[in-house]
Amino acid sequence: MVRTRFAPSPNGSLHLGHAYAAVTAHDIARSRGGTFLLRIEDIDGERSRAEAVTEFMEDLAWLGLAWDEKAVFQSQRLASYAAAGERLKDMGLLYPCHCTRSEIAEAAAGRGPDGPIYPGTCKQRDVDPAGAAWRIDMERAITLVGPLHWIDERAGPQLATPQIFGDVVLLRKNLPASYHLAATLDDATDGVTLVTRGLDLFPASHVHRLLQALLDLPVPTWHHHDLLVEPDGRKLAKRRGTASVADRRRAGEDGKALAAALRDGRLPAGISVSNALHHET
Numbered sequence: 190m191v192r193t194r195f196a197p198s199p200n201g202s203l204h205l206g207h208a209y210a211a212v213t214a215h216d217i218a219r220s221r222g223g224t225f226l227l228r229i230e231d232i233d234g235e236r237s238r239a240e241a242v243t244e245f246m247e248d249l250a251w252l253g254l255a256w257d258e259k260a261v262f263q264s265q266r267l268a269s270y271a272a273a274g275e276r277l278k279d280m281g282l283l284y285p286c287h288c289t290r291s292e293i294a295e296a297a298a299g300r301g302p303d304g305p306i307y308p309g310t311c312k313q314r315d316v317d318p319a320g321a322a323w324r325i326d327m328e329r330a331i332t333l334v335g336p337l338h339w340i341d342e343r344a345g346p347q348l349a350t351p352q353i354f355g356d357v358v359l360l361r362k363n364l365p366a367s368y369h370l371a372a373t374l375d376d377a378t379d380g381v382t383l384v385t386r387g388l389d390l391f392p393a394s395h396v397h398r399l400l401q402a403l404l405d406l407p408v409p410t411w412h413h414h415d416l417l418v419e420p421d422g423r424k425l426a427k428r429r430g431t432a433s434v435a436d437r438r439r440a441g442e443d444g445k446a447l448a449a450a451l452r453d454g455r456l457p458a459g460i461s462v463s464n465a466l467h468h469e470t
Contacts, residue, residue, distance in 0.1 A: 191223030192382045195249075195256075196372070198230045199241035202433035203248050205460060206387070206417045206425040209451050213414045214385040215254045216452065226379055227256035230372070232263045232365050248434040251444035261379065269374055270366035273404055274323060274359065282330050282403065283359065285321030286311040298355065302392035306355035323360035327352055334402040339394060342383075342412040349398040357396060373397045377406040385412045388464065389424065417456065418463045425460070 193214040197207055218225035227249070231237040242260075249256070277283045288310055297305030312326065330351075337349035359370045366374075376384055376397075384394070391413045401408050417425055425431040438444060454462065 190382075191218060191221045192226060192380050193218045193223065193385050194226040194228050194376070194379060194381050195254075196228040196230050196375070197245055198233055198236075199238050199245065200233050200236035202241065202435050203245060204425045204431045204433050205451070205457070208248070208252060208434050208448070209417050210385065210387060210414070211249060211254055212252065212448050212451050213412075217383065217385060217412065218257075223382075224257045225254075226258055226381070227260040228375060228379065229260060229262045230368075230375075232267070232371065234364055237264075244435050248438060248444075251438045252434070252448040253445040254448070261375075263371055263375060266371075266375065266378070267365045269378065270360075270371055273370060273374055274366070277325065277359065277403065278323070280333075280403070282326055282333070283323040284312050284326060284356075285316040285318040286324050286358070287316060287321050301354045303354060303357065307357075309356055312356065320362060322358045322362045324356040324358050327354070327356050330399060330403060334399065337398050337402055339398040339408065340410050341391070341394070342410060344391075344413065347394075349395045351395040351399040353392060354396055359400075369393060369396045370400065373400045373406065374404070376409060377401070377404075382409050383412055384409050385414060387416045387424075388413045389416060415462045415464045417460050420459055420461065422463060 195211040195214045197203060203211075215225045217223070227246075229242055229245070231242070246260070274283065286307075288307070292310070293307055294305045296308045296310060298308040299306045307324065311321075311324070339347050339349060341347060357367065357369060359367050361367055365371070394411050394413075398408065400406070419425060419431075437447065450456070456462065
């Protein structure tokens, strides 16, 4: 039975792009007699706000979306991230790094989906692990697991190419885990069988498939949906003045009618749908 999830981070209000993602995950679960889950990705330090969680739940209810089990929180799973990190260290796949963003930008070996590709500077050094970020030795990890494949419901079978990211950070300096590690572990813990998310995260699935192989995790199917974007093609963002779902709710709009419009592709003026990959910098 299919299990989907909507997993927002409480560091800002939901906008229509989030609403579209939630409607997609919810409706797929409902249409297939499955389960729709709500996960709060609240490990982003001081940026995570408890009041935003309440707002999210009110927004989803206003849209007519109901989750089927008790909401879960990443902040309650820190031990699992640490354990996975230690396992990868024991496998000789992680190394500490103290390089700054500016240093990486100056010495970058090209550009990947997340920005400048790390050139492996600290992999060649004796680095103090205290206060360091921990990067995966991508070449060694790929050699260990061999060729990997994954399936997207819309794009079809995919050959995993996590090397496009270079040696990404899995354990961050100031946070328990990176998005790549935390989301992969959480989807396995939650029994998610269909990972629904925007096309902007399509490349991330290559890394997540690698982590599933390394950590002996179940492999879901993916469904990367189109993005709602500004007229200039950029993703919606509250900081650029995009109206939030909460703003619309408080203004007295009909939430269920808005959800129906999103399903039908009837979008507010100035917002369009893109099926291209967009990466914000």
